[in-house]
Amino acid sequence: MKSAVAQANRLIADTVLMRWRGAVIWVLGGSAAMYFMALALRSELARFEGGREGLAASVQAGAEAMRLLRWPAERLDTLGGYLTYHNLTLFAYFLSLYAVVQASRAIRGAETSQALEPVLATGRTRAGVLLARATGFALVLLAISIGLGLGIAVAMAAGGEPNLAGSLLTSLAMGVCAFVAYALGAAISQLIGTARSAAGVGAFIVTVLYLLTNVWDRIGPVGVIRFVSPFYYFGQSRALVPDHGFGVLAVAVSLGMTVALLAVAAWAFERRDVGAPLWVRRARYVAPTTRVQRPALRALWSATVVRERTSLLAWCAAVAVWMGLMAWLEPNVIDVWNKFDFTRNLTVIDPRFSPSDHYLSFAAEILAPIVAALVVTRAAGWVADLQQGRVEIVLSAPLSWAGLVRQRLAALLAEAAVVVTGGITGLVIGALVVGADLYGLGLVRLAAMVYLLAAGLGALAALLVAWLRTAVAVTALTVCLGASYLFVLLVQLFGWPDWLTRVSIFGAVGHPYLQGPPVEGLVFLSALAVVGTTLAAVVAQRSAKVR
């Protein structure tokens, strides 16, 4: 008995150790976002024409129009009400996405890497392993909740509405919401073939639940779905909104759902084969493959694009939908955006252009961070290839390290081209639907600059991976890019001198939708691409080992 407890503790500790970096990023990133939002809103509440009530009335119309994205919107005349509506609802959604993906990996991912079998061979029950992993992740969520709760409290204090208890309780409710998503992911992953597919299906279900919960009273009988949505119960705990409190019953229901889902997951896990879902389709006859050489496999870059085609299509579709939605919302949100100082600061580049142009420019230039995120995911793949021995087999072919770096960057550029095309197509379709005018030349400039950004960031990522060779390279790149993007927003938000944007890699992109690209930005990104690629090749070639 003692030994079983010790084993469980080890698995719990292992889960916490694996996720603590992620928890720190959630706390720091979330707290920073809340803090700057609170500062901006404090300024708006103080100066807005018509005062707090005027601001709330202005925002309410846009909030109704964008209800699908976040809801409920109450007491927008207060910082607590606004933060809960504008930030915390979305934050709960993203934290739940994170949780559902981690749950898919916790068991099924370990099966893929064959790390689970030795653990089970030690005599642990499957349900015990699942429970230990879930407990470990609950501790991670608790740490995130407390850390973020304190961050929100600081933001509330900075915004002039100090509320420590409300901040902590709201954050705790957010953690509970994400834990339901974790249990959902654990249950779903028992039914799906692979960890990756399970993560995709889980993320899809969480997204559908989130969207439907936002509009539950407008979708007739389907609205009953809210009762199985963790976001509905999270919405009952709005301790930062005046006249609302912490929904003890809602939290209890959420925890009950978590227990039920984990029980279902454990039940299914006990009954299925390790490495296979609960229900397996019987094998069908497939004619033996004999011809294996295809034109797309003749180069590593094209073979990479072929291999990653599903993920690439998912990226492309998601970016197209997101940018299309941004364009489609333009008529509904443009008034509100134009009334807020902080949104004006974020979007206004050149007073000669209309508010609509500025909004569409902001929507279009979201492509830059999206492509940066694509680079980060591919860099993570390069590290995994190195650590899991796949680079070794590729380099056993007549291909040098320098050649491998070039092929990887070529694949990345091909993928970036697909994502950029998808995003711009979505933007154009969204704009066409609502009759918004787009600048064709601006879109071409945008595509070119984002593509150059992909080349520069790709080269930087290749250099970091060649140099550091571990997940530290990916973390460094993520932190660097996240801080860089946030910095540009802050410069715009607070009207800091423009030259400060030169510190940021995103500053080099400029605002190509409305203006010609900055010459120094062009030179910087081109130099980064060329020098970074060269250095990455040299550093990789000189490395003493493949892994």
Place this chain on the structure above:
Amino acid sequence: MAGATQADIAMSFDGLTKDYGEGHGVFDLSLTVSCGEIFGFIGPNGAGKTTAIRLLMDLIRPDRGSARLLGLDSRRDSVELKGRIGYLPGELMQWPKVSASYVVGMLAGLRGGVDEDRIESLAHRLQLDLGRRYEDLSHGNKQKVGLLQAFMHRPDLLILDEPTLGLDPLIQREFRDLLREAVGDGATVFLSSHVLAEVEVVCDRIGLIHDGRLRKVGSLNELRAMRIHRIEALFTGELDTVDLARLPGVSDALVTGQRLTCSVQGSVAPLLESLAAADVVELDSHEMSLEEVFVHEIGSSSG
């Protein structure tokens, strides 16, 4: 190897060293392998076989020493060399969800000029279904994919790390046929194994590596001279164990009553003469395998 000209030499290492510290790695490997030879690189787990092979493939870089393969420097000319080498790693790791045909197709694409019929023929001989998802294949079938990609471009040099691991006896026989055909076409083979019985069947020469150092190299015949016979005899006369111990090649002599047990390395003739004088009535002899000989050698050199 005396008398071999540069043109005859397929592989030569000179003081090849990779020191990971704490006695791990390989140290001062010096060796030549002739063209058309099948060389077996033998050693227990962790002896340094894979490290040596990865040095040859320029996957890791030596701290000192150098290797020339097919007349080219293994580091400077590694890209050109790898075009002429068929390499089987210890484990052929792949991306999730890809099919075996993707793996072979991509590696064939990277090499260029691989004959599709050759791939089809190898898949048929190895009884391999390339349409299946790679991660769903058994260990043995993954090994077949590894062998297929190593042989598909008819390389001049085959470097194979534990090639028969996980293969069933029928496929092992097919693998031996493939080796013989490759050598018949002029290829050289360098293979590692920890199973001596396996390399005994196919190799012309064998090198024994232990603790990262090459302990012994020789042709199969030379190594066979090292072989040890285990002798058991019943006799009715007198036998002096002190005299027995003086006989050339005889060791571990033990007389219990009228029964003798001992080991003999090399000729058994002197022992037979002594036994004849002691009126031997029953004689049983069995030859220890190379494996037992090497274990004996390692034991004596370590101890």
